[in-house]
Amino acid sequence: MQLTGAQALIKSLEMEGVEVIFGLPGGAILPVYDPLIDSSIRHILVRHEQGAGHMAEGYALATGRPGVAMVTSGPGATNIVTPIGNAHMDSTPLVVITGQVSSAAIGTDAFQECDITGITMGITKHNFLVKSAHEIPRAVAAAFHIATTGRPGPVLVDIPKDIAQSMMEWWYPASLDELDLPGYHPVVDLDADRVSHAVELIRAAERPVLYVGGGTLKSHASPQLLAFAERTGIPVVTTLMARGAFPDSHPQHLGMPGMHGMYSAVTAIQKSDLLISLGARFDDRVTGKIPAFAPNAKVIHVDIDKAEFNKVRRADVAIRSNVAAVLEAWDALEASPQNLEVWWKEIDAWREAYPLVYDEPTDDTLLRPQFVVESIAKAAAPGTIVASGVGQHQMWASQFWKFEEPGTWVNSGGAGTMGFGVPAAIGAKAGRPDRVVWCIDGDGCFQMTAQELVTARAEGIPIKVAILNNAYLGMVRQWQEMFYDERYSEVYLSPDLPDYVKWAEAMGCVGLRATNIEEMHTAIATANTINDVPVVIDFRTDSSEKVFPMVAAGASNDDIMVHPLQRES
């Protein structure tokens, strides 16, 4: 069967089970958009290529399947660089197809030419510049294989226009051997010696903590984690990337560790004698000052990516594996500490002394942002998916929402990409239309990517957006208040400019505003009744609210600052 390269590309995507592509056409990718008309794959036409990338990420985070985005060459390609970098930091499986100028024009500074494989070399797991139509099926199959196996990540496939237009005899790789990847070996056998060495450490531990990272979600290991945790009684912390991997309602869950983590989670790690890291990478936002991080703990480090071992913290036992396989092996060996009663007594005292708190809601001030998040959560249907941007609102969402299952928290962790929330929520809803999707956003973030609500309305993707509008770039404001003598530099945004309600309405969404507690409850209830179009609520929140607990950048986790209400007078 003779196909054009473009037809072969679409057919290859179908072979990989792609159900939705987020994209925007342009000159160099034009040939590929023609056979798309005849394909079963749904295409969601975005308003900016950054939106396509974040939607694909949101789709991947909510469904566990790779997200796919397609854009044109030059500025189309550079506009999607931020999502690619974001996916690389958060190990999100993504396949990005970019058009490229014709082969003969490459290197001539042709119209809309850019070296996107060069630009994304450091922020993709791998990328391909396809040199013949015959190679398209192999490149696509390899891209999906690389993006989804081992430590997942973004893979970019760059296709020159003439390659998409030229003819090829259709074929598709029938086996991994045909992918021709002699240097790619994502899976290895479990090292039995290391597994049993770890078992010895677990048996000897008196103050162990399960430090659960995003890799636990990536390897779908939540059931194994629950079984292991319940059998051993070991306390669990879930990082920002692992929220939902272990139920927040579970009594063994201490919450999120790190810069804005729960006091009990941060302190349990600090005082632990054994840290069992499951798909986590000792990020600086978790460790604080590295030499002072969990100073008396031995470390068992489980990761599929062996480059993570000893990168930040030396491991006593490093096990290269997906998280699920190791937990199953430990269960089979009945690895368990002897007695954790004393340890739990200490932990419970911390939990009791330092729960998450905020000042009492009152109509004497603007809304407390934490109260808004809690109120939305309380009124939300079970299984609601929450996306967020980056900043204070993100931390409050992570702290005050109760996550009970994998795939319900969609956020930008490692890269900290403002503007992630709205498009990521749209992608999540496209992948899980059966679920309610809330985006908890900040006013600064919302202004970066809000135009994608036009996409959401046009494509019938009814997400709900809560803007915690404190009229500031809130996290920067918090740092300027605390560490720069309240010298506020370039952080004020205005609560009224833009008018978020009118803006929402102009984009075909329902726009609501809440300035006091009653309006807040009404707006949330109204939003929950609207399921056909997107809803945006402008919550007017108090700009003096800060995220606590907090460990200052570069400080030891021992120096955690609790909420002012909890400080001794």
Place this chain on the structure above:
Amino acid sequence: MNSPEPFLGATSHSPVRHHILSVLVENKAGVLARVAGLFARRGFNIYSLAVAPAETKARFSRITIVVDAESAPLEQIVEQLDKLVNVVAISDIAPKDALERELLLATIKTNVDSRTSLLDVVGSSGAAIVDVDAGSVTLMLAGTPAACDELERELENYTTVELHRTGRVALPRLGKAALAAVPD
């Protein structure tokens, strides 16, 4: 972790704690850029780098990289390199096990007086004459990096028009066991 300014290029002084990585890569466009880019963005120092097609015909190339193990733990350098999809195999050759060689080419401006003594230097260092004309001599030395360093020092007494070194390539010194493991 410290991350000093990365720099490229051979130096006449051997790094204090250098390691030699012999990296087998797929012979594809852009692979050298992937390797070099990795070193740059992770802050690993390269002392020298040599690339050529490997013994296994056109499909693979071998990159010999002398790295500064002070700039980053060697383990990190190796593991990060190994994550590049086009990198097929990495062998780390410890300095004590390395059979290292490098090529030095130099054109020296000469006159009647200096030519004789230069020829003495050539003779005693094991270098060879590659080209001679009325005002210059071009010589070469294929030898250990130390021998190249030594020759370079001796040439400081002359007027050097141009001097190039290739960067080193290396093979591991095989023990009996390793040799026995190789099929005939």
